[in-house]
Amino acid sequence: MIRAVASLLLAMLALPALAQDSMPPAPYAYNQLDDPRLEAEASALMQTLRCLKCQSQSIADSDAPMAGDMRHQVRSRILAGESPDAIRRWLVARYGDYVSYEPEVSSTTWPLFAIPVLVILIVAGVLLRRLGKRRNDAGEAA
Amino acid sequence: MSARLYLWVPLALFAFFAGLAAFMLTQEKNQFVESTMIGQPLPDFALDPAFTGLPGASKADFIGGQPRLLNIWASWCLPCIAEAPQLEALKAQGAEIIGIAIRDRPNDVARFLARHGNPYSRIGSDAISEVQLAIGSSGVPETFVIDAKGVIRYQHIGDIRPEHVPVLMAELEKAR
Numbered sequence: 001m002i003r004a005v006a007s008l009l010l011a012m013l014a015l016p017a018l019a020q021d022s023m024p025p026a027p028y029a030y031n032q033l034d035d036p037r038l039e040a041e042a043s044a045l046m047q048t049l050r051c052l053k054c055q056s057q058s059i060a061d062s063d064a065p066m067a068g069d070m071r072h073q074v075r076s077r078i079l080a081g082e083s084p085d086a087i088r089r090w091l092v093a094r095y096g097d098y099v100s101y102e103p104e105v106s107s108t109t110w111p112l113f114a115i116p117v118l119v120i121l122i123v124a125g126v127l128l129r130r131l132g133k134r135r136n137d138a139g140e141a142a
Numbered sequence: 143m144s145a146r147l148y149l150w151v152p153l154a155l156f157a158f159f160a161g162l163a164a165f166m167l168t169q170e171k172n173q174f175v176e177s178t179m180i181g182q183p184l185p186d187f188a189l190d191p192a193f194t195g196l197p198g199a200s201k202a203d204f205i206g207g208q209p210r211l212l213n214i215w216a217s218w219c220l221p222c223i224a225e226a227p228q229l230e231a232l233k234a235q236g237a238e239i240i241g242i243a244i245r246d247r248p249n250d251v252a253r254f255l256a257r258h259g260n261p262y263s264r265i266g267s268d269a270i271s272e273v274q275l276a277i278g279s280s281g282v283p284e285t286f287v288i289d290a291k292g293v294i295r296y297q298h299i300g301d302i303r304p305e306h307v308p309v310l311m312a313e314l315e316k317a318r
Contacts, residue, residue, distance in 0.1 A: 021218045021245035026270035052175050052280035065245060066280075069271035094278035096178045 021065060028075035029068030042075045045084040048102035049074070049091060058101045174299045177278030177286075184212075184292045185276040189266025192243040193251040199240050199266030204288045209295070209317035211237050211310065212286040213262070214274055216244045217254035219282040221301035226258040228302040233261040235311055241265035244274055244282055285310065289317040 033039040046060035053064040059071055070091075077087050091099045097106055105113055188200035204210055213229065215222040229239055241262040243251050251265065268274055277286065277294065287296035287310065296313040298306060 021216060023245040023247065023269060055173070055175075066271055069245075070275065072270055073272070073275055091275075092178075094177060094179055094275065095175055095280065098175050 025068045026072035028072040033075055033079055038078050041084055042078045046071055046074055050099050050101040175280040177297050179278040179294050182294055187273045189268055192265040192267035193248040197264045199264045201292055203240060203264055204292045206290055209289045209314045211239045212288050213239050213241045214279050214282055214284040215241060216246050216282045217250040222283045223258055225283055225301035228307050229261040230259050231307050237314055238263050242268050242273055244268050244271055287313045287317050
């Protein structure tokens, strides 16, 4: 029993292997902007940008150091008067559509939007024809 | 008869998509996010020295003379240890390597170089990944070929293995 407790205590003291930096986060990684209006703009933008390290999270949701550095970029650029659109364009120019965490219609993504519409149109066409035909048949039978 | 066959079409479609999904699950996924800055000039930057032994790095250090390598690395990054011998080999073959240390401390940089060798001519300290984000790099280590006009010509993602050394030398030659 004592041995089990002792090994548990030791396990709690264990240090993780050196795999991340030990630097403090960038100034605006975890600090909000003073102006609530600007902070709201920044936070809305951060929800739509993908963390490059942890690719299924937005930078607003991620604790990866690089996501913190990206939040710092977003907040300090908003504070400097850049528009959210300009900041988003700046990042897309560097990482492509991948950095966008919000579906956008572009030359590569348009089939994702077009195919469902096309399928619905086809299904609607088939249904209309069938139902129309059945009604006609029913009309003739009567 | 043909109407009967028609009934199997949805099942065949389903089997096709299930098979496709099963096949794609076995395929390796490319996790790398490539920079879309290839062919673009380096952004303006000037970084302080990452430790006392070498000068810092700025865009001006890439202008003129020969094409150079820009190595994004960090002392806390394990694959960076693995690529150290390859950086030495590139330097021995005449490549100038300018380093940018991401989120690093001077003492850690000095200790890493003392242990694993120092192939760099300069190392800038990027404590908040500012330059890394500006050139479209998404991790450490990454290595860029920069021509003498300061234009980004090639990106290598991940640690440099021995087979990548001739590739990088060829890209440096191409950037001339």
